[in-house]
Amino acid sequence: MTIPVARPLSRNPAARARGENHGEDATVDEIGAGIVPRETVLRPCPSQAGPGHARVARALGTGIVAGEFPEGAVLPAEPVLLARFGVSRTLLREAVKTLSGKGLLEARTRVGTRVRERAAWNLFDRDVLAWTLDASIDRRFLRDLAEIRLAIEPAAAALAAERRTDADIAALESCVAAMRAAPGLDPAFASADLAFHLVLADASGNLFMHSVGAVTEAALDVVFRMSRPTDPQAHETSWRAHAAIAAAIRAGDPAAAARATEVVVRDGLRNGAAAVEAGAPRPTLVPACPVRRGSSR
Template sequence: MISFRSLSERAISSHDQVARALGMEILAGKHLVGSNLPNEADLLARFQISRTVLREVLKTLSAKGLLAAKARVGTRVTHPVHWNLFDAEVLSWKVAIGLDDDFRRDMAEIRRLIEPRAAALAAERRAEDAIAAIRTALDRMRIVDQEAVRFAQADLDFHLAIGAASGNLLMRSIASVIETALAASFSPIAPREHPELHAETVAKHEAILDAIVAGDAAAASAAMLGVINDAAPRNEGGAGQHGTTQ
């Protein structure tokens, strides 16, 4: 079982931390699909919380699709098909316990569906402020003398800016969740330690921006797909070729 105290030094009555602890355990398979959670008395003793807090936690997890409560049956763990993995908290919990190859493959497939189209829409709409945000992120990516985490954040901001530049609020929202999860799950590169890879990564992102500025939707889509394929698991099973986040 995941230790509650190992997750946070905050008060043990925290609703968010109890939800996180149980949510991560469900995602990790500690509570089997179709099985009941430990009874109320055990959960109260474990987390040292009130019944009111526990009931709110269970409501939260039920709203995210992880649990289902039925009279005379109890609170059961639902099948993964019901889990809302586009919920930012659920996805953050999944990242925290570690992404397996199948989940990385699934994420790559979703990226191929969403991000090339977002880049194409950005090229079609060419909003000046949106392009400026993309360019600013790319300029930050170009900096050689920076830590890996700063490069990764600039990379993330580049992709988030393209999601925003699509002008589609739903696409922007989905892309934001996916990109944030990716940034948390990949090991970024330090530009000064990998100069050739850094230059190659920046050039491929620059090609996306150039196509957007030129209003070439097809080229923007193709350039984005190339970046995604570089970061995707090889043969849909295994780590990506590079340590870049995108």
């Protein structure tokens, strides 16, 4: 059986939950798009990336975020890399150019190509985010993710309380119902949780919040699947906390919606950190090949 991973900017999360798939073809880069087996999230499809600079960029990028090429280190000489990847000098240089554009590499005259410090990496780039998820998730990653969520999601909930449509409210409540119906350890719980937060960003009516939700989608999917509730009490606490957000949005109360959302994000940080400490297995990243997607607002 397969479940849909929520797609960025979709206006029909209920259809996603039913496994329906409508709209134009998505690109390979759209990490969040697609229908994949349970316990999986997405990364670019190797068969679609094909041979050449995309393959080399992916291999080098994964090596950088995994620490094979440490921050500040100079990449091996060009002949070494050419022999390793079996590509032309033109394709290798194109791959390096791609990674430089993502903030991972910096070419210096007479020095070589150096791996830049992590702070320079563009973690809002979907490839970089996917490689980071594939390499490791630690407390710092969870903290940084929670901080960007705290900066965005309560504000999105407040805007949603002012701008929501009947369809938005119905979608949020449908996600809550799905969370309530699914035992915490059922992957369907994490899918409904993710769909709820993407609906929330969508209901804000703010295009920038749409975009942030699309970028962080893969990270949230992994974290939600790692940290879903393991006992009935935690399960009830979680779905009720999301129900409080939906109720505040339905009531048109921006302040209450923001407060309820902050509670959920902070709880998620604690649960995720506990899962990391306990050594919870992470879902496996799998290729994201072209699929159909819904339309944006």
